[in-house]
Amino acid sequence: MSSVSRGHWNSRFGFILAAAGSAIGLGNIWRFPYTAGEYGGGAFVLLYLIFVFGIGLPVLLAELSVGRFTQKSPVTAFKDLKPGTKWSWLGGLGVLTGFGILSFYAVIAGVTVGYIYLSLTGKFSADVDAAAVFQGFTADGFQMIALSGLFLAMTALIVQKGVGGGIERAAKILMPTFFVFLLFLVGRALTLEGAGAGLEFMFAPDFSKLTAEGVVSALGQALFSLSLGMGAMITYGSYLSENENIPISAVSVAFFDTGIALVGGLLIFPTLFHAGVDPAAGPGLVFVVMASIFDSLPGGSIFGVVFYGLLSIAALTSTISLLEVITSYFIDEKGWARSKATWTVAFACFLLSIPSALSLGASTFFSEFYGGGFLSLMDNIWGNYSLPIGATLLCFFVAWSWGVPKALASIEAGGHRLPAGAVWGFLIRYVCPAAVLLVFGTTIWQQIFS
Numbered sequence: 244m245s246s247v248s249r250g251h252w253n254s255r256f257g258f259i260l261a262a263a264g265s266a267i268g269l270g271n272i273w274r275f276p277y278t279a280g281e282y283g284g285g286a287f288v289l290l291y292l293i294f295v296f297g298i299g300l301p302v303l304l305a306e307l308s309v310g311r312f313t314q315k316s317p318v319t320a321f322k323d324l325k326p327g328t329k330w331s332w333l334g335g336l337g338v339l340t341g342f343g344i345l346s347f348y349a350v351i352a353g354v355t356v357g358y359i360y361l362s363l364t365g366k367f368s369a370d371v372d373a374a375a376v377f378q379g380f381t382a383d384g385f386q387m388i389a390l391s392g393l394f395l396a397m398t399a400l401i402v403q404k405g406v407g408g409g410i411e412r413a414a415k416i417l418m419p420t421f422f423v424f425l426l427f428l429v430g431r432a433l434t435l436e437g438a439g440a441g442l443e444f445m446f447a448p449d450f451s452k453l454t455a456e457g458v459v460s461a462l463g464q465a466l467f468s469l470s471l472g473m474g475a476m477i478t479y480g481s482y483l484s485e486n487e488n489i490p491i492s493a494v495s496v497a498f499f500d501t502g503i504a505l506v507g508g509l510l511i512f513p514t515l516f517h518a519g520v521d522p523a524a525g526p527g528l529v530f531v532v533m534a535s536i537f538d539s540l541p542g543g544s545i546f547g548v549v550f551y552g553l554l555s556i557a558a559l560t561s562t563i564s565l566l567e568v569i570t571s572y573f574i575d576e577k578g579w580a581r582s583k584a585t586w587t588v589a590f591a592c593f594l595l596s597i598p599s600a601l602s603l604g605a606s607t608f609f610s611e612f613y614g615g616g617f618l619s620l621m622d623n624i625w626g627n628y629s630l631p632i633g634a635t636l637l638c639f640f641v642a643w644s645w646g647v648p649k650a651l652a653s654i655e656a657g658g659h660r661l662p663a664g665a666v667w668g669f670l671i672r673y674v675c676p677a678a679v680l681l682v683f684g685t686t687i688w689q690q691i692f693s
């Protein structure tokens with residue numbers, strides 16, 4: 244079923260790094276700590292771990308098996324498996340979701356790049372009001388648009404070079420750099436005075452702080468963090484060869500992603516407790532709070548530069564996978580050349596990113612759009628609605644349309660047995676869709692009635 248010109252990963256390790264690179268992103272270092280902080284630390288972390296391995300991992304296996312079996316990106320994959328049905332629309336939803344997520348993710352990613360420059364030029368000394376710096380920075384509309392454009396262009400330069408020579412090669416350079424940066428920063432954070440209190444907050448579960456909303460956020464975070472629900476892992480799976488070991492690859496990706504979220508916590512919480520800052524400070528945490536703390540430490544701005552460098556790298560390996568999902572749609576479905584597909588999509592996405600870029604302060608119209616602003620609206624539609632819908636429908640597809648026996652045979656192709664395959668079947672048929680639907684229902688309920 245594979246076509247001659249289709250790209251492939253050069254090695255299993257390369258694939259694991261690329262898939263882990265997609266999973267490890269702003270979600271781990273930016274979103275995970277402040278969400279955990281909001282819902283009481285340890286209890287949230289424990290629940291998140293249960294969801295990653297009980298729900299996320301089975302869905303990840305399902306996505307990879309669809310991709311590897313068909314050797315196609317989502318729309319074409321569903322068409323091949325169930326010709327003449329509406330299942331290909333699920334692939335279409337994934338492509339749209341990727342487009343929507345990339346359009347706002349690139350804006351935040353652009354800010355991380357800008358913050359490397361601000362740290363480098365020593366803009367955050369102890370007596371600087373970091374909140375004012377953030378406001379001033381994001382209120383400059385031209386700068387915000389230019390930075391998201393720059394980030395999208397960097398992403399396109401890599402995606403344009405294809406799977407082995409572009410995405411995999413970049414992951415092999417970026418991911419080890421990311422790990423070194425992270426270890427360097429965690430080493431600093433853990434030796435700060437007051438670090439112990441941060442560790443206690445993260446690891447000692449206080450279930451009284453875990454609300455129903457917290458449970459929902461833990462599952463939502465598990466899906467977002469593993470890049471599930473929009474076909475990114477179907478697309479990456481489609482470049483796997485027939486004899487690749489899917490069980491081992493999927494477990495490795497899940498471990499990497501969770502491990503990095505936890506290590507991200509080891510970096511953020513001790514630093515916050517050292518500075519006596521509330522860990523529930525919200526989305527501005529990494530830009531406002533961390534900026535001022537790092538630069539008031541001895542050692543100057545180097546920690547800030549490394550920290551924002553780390554965030555940029557994490558974001559880049561994720562935007563690569565987002566762009567690849569849309570690009571591969573145009574290659575597989577419309578027969579476009581890779582470079583034409585990459586740059587056309589990146590440009591269209593740049594246009595859609597403009598309202599988000601202007602919504603962080605430059606334009607009152609977009610800042611107040613629909614109440615919370617254009618960027619939040621995008622995050623909400625694509626992150627909170629579209630991903631859970633996509634993940635639920637994927638479970639239905641694999642469980643009831645394609646069928647668990649065929650999917651399992653595809654996972655185990657090449658003689659790589661999935662331990663507890665029957666448990667996987669049970670999870671994908673009943674537990675995963677029920678849990679994701681529950682999350683989705685609760686999100687809607689909250690948004691309508693709160």
Ligand code: PFF
Pocket residue numbers: 265266267268269270271344467468469470471473475561562564565
């Ligand atoms: N997993 C990424 C993160 O945690 O930041 C976000 C993401 C990337 C979601 C790619 C979905 C996706 F397809």
